[in-house]
Amino acid sequence: DTEVTQTPKHLVMGMTNKKSLKCEQHMGHRAMYWYKQKAKKPPELMFVYSYEKLSINESVPSRFSPECPNSSLLNLHLHALQPEDSALYLCASSQVKSGGQASLNYGYTFGSGTRLTVV
């Protein structure tokens, strides 16, 4: 299995809703990432998990809450979002070398993303 699977593919939520995005990979990668991508813009890093521990939090608002229950799963819990949070949310994973350095050989494997619309 060489894929990163994201669900749902599309999500429409109100500003008072609570929802979760899910990401799963079975490649044995020990680093997983959440990116946010607005239209015609490059992906922006939100969170990095390495060995199930949060490694980087790029000053993301607290209405986004990541969770890494195990080495194969990554969730992004959403609460009280704003319309400007509407975007494509991408999950990615990568191999990690000993010492925590991400493997450079194959880059990140990205999922197909969740298209989120906040109304």
Added chain:
Amino acid sequence: EDQVTQSPEALRLQEGESSSLNCSYTVSGLRGLFWYRQDPGKGPEFLFTLYSAGEEKEKERLKATLTKKESFLHITAPKPEDSATYLCAVQAPIYEGNFNKFYFGSGTKLNVKP
């Protein structure tokens, strides 16, 4: 400040018309430069990693090259199915607070007409 710049923003080619996309970077201590292809509404698909100046990699009609300041993605005799946005990303040195961080360029949107 570390920066990745891609040009042109958009490129229209006729089928069979070869061209090149550019990615210039100012990230110091480059750990790797990556090329991705992204189709609309999909996640980026990995194409190549380049590590050092002078390195080249090929895949079908695509060839990526790297110098100390920039990378080129050469597209030879493109087909309509090559139409996509091509993203360049560089990986900065690994040090505290910068673990695994990629810097993405804004991409080049390629449209190949039949």
